[in-house]
Amino acid sequence: MSEKKPLRISKIVIDRDLCIGAASCVTIAPGVFQMDEENKAILVDLRGNDAETTLLAAESCPTKAIFLYDEDGKQVYPYT
């Protein structure tokens, strides 16, 4: 099996048009995401949870509204 590099997330983008307030991300990674008054997710702390948890939160979004990038600016999620 290939060596797995530790996951590093240096940028998170939430597409507000896609976000429907399902709050999956907030349920899984409340340190990173919170809901705002319009019931849309906002980023509160890039490092508020560990990277694996943040990835799970992004994967859980039913509208694929969360984009994760590593330190080289490469998109980590959604998988391309």
Added chain:
Amino acid sequence: MIADYLIIGAGIAGTTAAETIRGRDAGGTIVLVGDEPHPLYSRVLMPHVVRGRVGEANMFLKKPTWYGEKGIEYLSGVAVARVDAARKVCGLSDGREISYGKLLIATGGRPRRLDCPGADDAGLLQLQTVEDARELAAINGGSALVIGGGFIAMEFALSFAHKKIPVTVAPRGDGFWGRVLGERARAMIAAKLGSNGVMLRSNSSLSGFSGRRGDIRATFRDGGAHDCTVVGSGIGIEPNVGFLKGSGVPVNLGVVTDEFLASSAPGVYAAGDVAEFFDLISADRHILGNWTNALLHGKTAGANMAGERTAYKALTSYSINCFDLPIAFLGAVESGFERLERRYDDAVLHCYLREGRVVGAAAVGKFHEREAAVGLITPRTLLDAARRAAFADARLPLARIIT
């Protein structure tokens, strides 16, 4: 055919479980049986596809090649017809038999069907599958009637309104979510619908339909009638458990499990909308029908099938925007629970109590005190008279009750 892990139902719960098992057991054989002939897609996105906000391709969450890459044998378009939990075998709709080591039931639910004269001929729309979404997307012009007063009825109403099709919603109760929301919250929703041209025909008890799509008359027990060209039916879903009759797997409303999502039948687990699980947060056994719950169930059940022993504990929610009015339900919200109300200028927050303890919340208008509500529900906070009074007084931050 033999499978170390057999998963029935290839929705978000079943697919997540398969992926989780593969992450923990590189060599075990995983067979995923799903009766829908598609790779995994997001039901949550369907209404947004119907309303043209996202393209249909975005609805699909896995590529067809993904299953093979993960070493998951995906039998798609095939149903499991019966289960024999004593022999640990399943019979498929195509006649094959599969013996299993561990079995996951993740069959979700199906829309409850309107059982009244003329319903079959009227060609009622449902909104549960890709095919349903395509059918709804293709409808143009005419006028619509929606039966129901919950999430799917709301999705229908919003979709017709988006298409500029005149629409009337006929819930059985008084307004939307008549059995769980208070009067003020329901009035806010009704006003929002009204100002966007959606008519509400509350307390409607349907007696039947005549005609076919294009020219339908619905009649009601109060003597009234409503003419329209198309009817959307959104009266709730029922768990897909019919194929488990005589299987030895315990079924009540859904498949009955403990907090590990294990049933009492050896090696048999359940996850998602079909699981009637013991919820550690509400300390109660129930079914929850939301995306996050189904996904996290899949994670927990998959891990436990692969040899772990993790209890499921998550506080999940379901929300929708009625035009620009947010509506959200968090945790356990059931009609039998005691309900408290907190009024803001432009919003309502309810909390729901079982045996005096907070187990759920609902917000209409805004949910800015969501974190505080989570803080009340997670430890099942007991509300004495002083705390009840504090809940009702929106001038003080809700977070203050917790300390």
